[in-house]
Structure formats: C-alpha cells, structure tokens
Amino acid sequence: MEQAPAHAQPSLPDTTTGIHNNKIGVWLFIASEVMFFSSLIAALMLIRASAGKPRELFVSSLLLVTVNTFVLVTSSLFMALSLAFVRRGRRRAYLPTLLITAVLGTIFVSIQFLVEYPRLMSEGLTFNGVPYIFGSIFYLLTGFHGMHVLVGVLWIGVMLIRGLLGHLGPSNSIGVESVGLYWHFVDAVWIVLFTIIYLI
Amino acid sequence: MQAAHSSSVLKYVGVFVALAIVTAIEVGIAFVIGPTSALVIPVLVIAAVAKIALIAMFFMHLRDDTKWFALLFMYPFLLAGLLIFWTVFPA
Numbered sequence: 001m002e003q004a005p006a007h008a009q010p011s012l013p014d015t016t017t018g019i020h021n022n023k024i025g026v027w028l029f030i031a032s033e034v035m036f037f038s039s040l041i042a043a044l045m046l047i048r049a050s051a052g053k054p055r056e057l058f059v060s061s062l063l064l065v066t067v068n069t070f071v072l073v074t075s076s077l078f079m080a081l082s083l084a085f086v087r088r089g090r091r092r093a094y095l096p097t098l099l100i101t102a103v104l105g106t107i108f109v110s111i112q113f114l115v116e117y118p119r120l121m122s123e124g125l126t127f128n129g130v131p132y133i134f135g136s137i138f139y140l141l142t143g144f145h146g147m148h149v150l151v152g153v154l155w156i157g158v159m160l161i162r163g164l165l166g167h168l169g170p171s172n173s174i175g176v177e178s179v180g181l182y183w184h185f186v187d188a189v190w191i192v193l194f195t196i197i198y199l200i
Numbered sequence: 201m202q203a204a205h206s207s208s209v210l211k212y213v214g215v216f217v218a219l220a221i222v223t224a225i226e227v228g229i230a231f232v233i234g235p236t237s238a239l240v241i242p243v244l245v246i247a248a249v250a251k252i253a254l255i256a257m258f259f260m261h262l263r264d265d266t267k268w269f270a271l272l273f274m275y276p277f278l279l280a281g282l283l284i285f286w287t288v289f290p291a
Contacts, residue, residue, distance in 0.1 A: 019266065027269050031276045038280030042287035049288060059231075066227050070220065077216040080259045084208050184259045188252045195248040199230040200241055 026178045030185045033148075037189050040144065041196065044137045051133045057123050058198050061116060068111045069194050072149075075104035076187040079156075083180045086173045091163065094176070098160050101183070105153040109146050138197065145193060148186045155179045215258045222247050 015021055078101040085094035117139070129136040159176050162168055168176060226247050233240055257263040262270045 023269075027272045031272050034273075034276035034280055035283075038276070038283050041280075042284045045284060045288050062227065062231060066223070069223060073216065073219050073223065076219075076255065076259055077212055080212045080215075081209060084212070181260055184255050187259075188255050191248055191251050191255075195226070195244055199226055199244050 020174050022174050022178050023181075026181045030181065033185065033189075037141075037144075037192075040137070040141045041192065044134075044141055044196070047133055047137050053134050054125060054132045057120055057125055061119065062198055064111065064116060065194065065198050068108055068116070069190065071104050071108045071111070072187050072190050075101045075108070076184055078104065079180050079183045083173065083176050086163075086168050086176045087170055089170045091166075091168075094168065095160065095163050098156055098163060098176070102153050102156040102160065105149050105156070105183075109149050109153070112142065112146050142193060142197070145186070145189055148189070152179065152183050152186055155182065211258060215254050218254060219251055222251055 017024065078097045082094050082097040082101060085097060120135075120138075125132055125135040125138065127136060127139050156179055159168070159179055162175060226244055229240060229243065256270075256273060260273075262273060
C-alpha cells in the first residue's frame with residue numbers, strides 16, 4: 001500500500017481560506033461549547049459557594065473517578081494515534097485504534113451512568129436537589145458531558161464504518177480530524193470537571 | 201519517513217504519560233493534603249490548565265495549525281473566565 005509521510009496533510013481544499021470548511025465548523029462549534037459548559041460551571045460554582053458540596057460523597061468515589069479519568073485520557077491518546085495512522089494510510093492500524101477509542105469512551109460513560117450515579121443517588125445525592133442542592137447541577141453538568149461522550153462514540157462509529165468501507169485515507173482524513181478535535185475537547189472538559197468537582 | 205511517523209507516535213505517547221503523571225500528582229495532593237489548604241487550590245487549577253494546554257497544543261494540533269484556530273479556542277475561554285468571575289463575585 002502506498003504510504004504518505006507521517007505528517008502528511010491532505011492537499012489544500014478549494015476554499016477561500018485554504019482550510020477545510022469542516023474543520024472551521026468544528027472549531028466554531030467547540031468555541032460555542034466552551035461557552036455552554038462555562039455557563040454550567042459558573043452555575044455549579046455559585047451553588048457550591050452558597051450551599052456547599054457534600055464532600056464526603058465525592059472523596060469516597062475519588063478512586064473510581066480517577067480510573068475513569070485515565071480511561072478518557074487514554075482514549076484521547078488512541079484518537080490522536082488514529083488520525084496519525086489515517087494520514088499515513090495505515091488501515092490495519094487506524095481501524096483498531098478507532099475501535100479502542102470508542103470502547104474506552106463507552107467504558108467511561110458506563111462507569112459514570114451505571115456505577116457512579118447509582119452509588120451517589122443511593123447515598124442521597126439526587127436530581128431534585130434534596131437534601132443536597134449540589135446534586136441538581138452535578139447531574140446536569142456531568143450528564144451533559146456524558147451525553148457528549150456518547151455522541152463522540154457514535155461519531156467514531158461512523159468513522160469506523162467509513163474506514164471499513166475504505167473511505168478513509170491520507171487524502172480523506174478530515175472526518176477523523178473533525179471527530180478527533182471534538183473528542184479531545186470533550187476530554188479537556190472532563191479535566192476541568194474532575195478538578196472542580198472531585199479534587200477541589 | 202518512517203522515523204517521522206515514529207516520532208509523532210512517541211510525541212503522543214509522551215503527552216499521554218505527562219497527562220497521566222500530572223493527574224496522579226493532582227489526585228495525590230487532593231487525597232493526602234486535601235483541598236482545604238489555600239495553596240492546594242491554585243496548584244490544582246494550574247495543573248488542570250497545563251493538562252488542557254497539552255491536549256490543545258499536541259492532540260488538537262493547535263501548535264502546528266493556523267493561529268486563527270488558537271484564537272478561536274482562546275477567545276471563548278476569556279469570555280468564560282469573565283462569566284465565571286462575575287457570577288462568583290458579583291459587583
């Protein structure tokens with residue numbers, strides 16, 4: 001199979017900026033997402049400053065959430081590797097790395113929704129904010145993040161199908177690049193949430 | 201050509217190792233010292249910002265891409281910072 005250089009970029013697209021429109025679109029979307037998550041984080045900090053946080057609940061789940069954080073950071077590594085392999089035209093490498101990324105994303109969401117949430121709810125951190133009002137913003141914020149991870153997993157699934165059909169390669173890597181930007185952004189959001197919810 | 205490819209893989213693995221080490225240190229600090237110390241919170245925030253910077257620069261390729269994307273990424277952070285500041289410290 002003919003292989004392109006490791007850092008090969010697809011030839012400049014025929015746009016007025018010389019940058020692929022998909023990529024500009026994803027970056028604009030990410031900019032709007034920064035504002036979306038910021039407003040929720042501001043709400044969390046306000047509620048926390050006024051009503052406090054049930055610290056003991058989060059200390060007891062620190063180990064589990066730390067493992068989950070490593071899962072998501074590892075998925076980011078595989079996502080980055082996927083793009084490098086796609087640009088190189090290494091189909092046998094990018095298909096498994098894309099699959100591993102999707103599996104790690106699924107593990108992250110599964111731990112969050114099926115293990116962490118039920119445990120916190122059983123200990124009194126509920127959606128309706130009784131007795132801890134912190135619960136309402138906690139589930140809203142981390143739930144939205146989890147939904148973003150799920151959307152990312154579906155998007156990676158689409159890329160996997162395109163890869164299996166042979167529609168990805170050095171000259172057609174913009175799809176993987178777009179989902180990669182989205183995925184890394186979702187990872188970055190979790191790093192913020194992990195720090196402000198669980199560590200501080 | 202092969203060497204360049206290997207170096208990009210090594211670069212990503214290096215960033216991952218750095219992220220893992222910083223995360224482990226953060227958790228260690230939060231678990232052992234606790235977040236009540238006045239010095240711990242700024243340290244944890246700086247560590248989180250450093251990790252985001254690593255992800256943005258290397259995994260999202262902002263370091264090598266056009267600077268417009270970096271501006272597009274940083275500008276909402278400025279607005280977000282103002283939003284959070286004014287929310288937590290209203291006039």
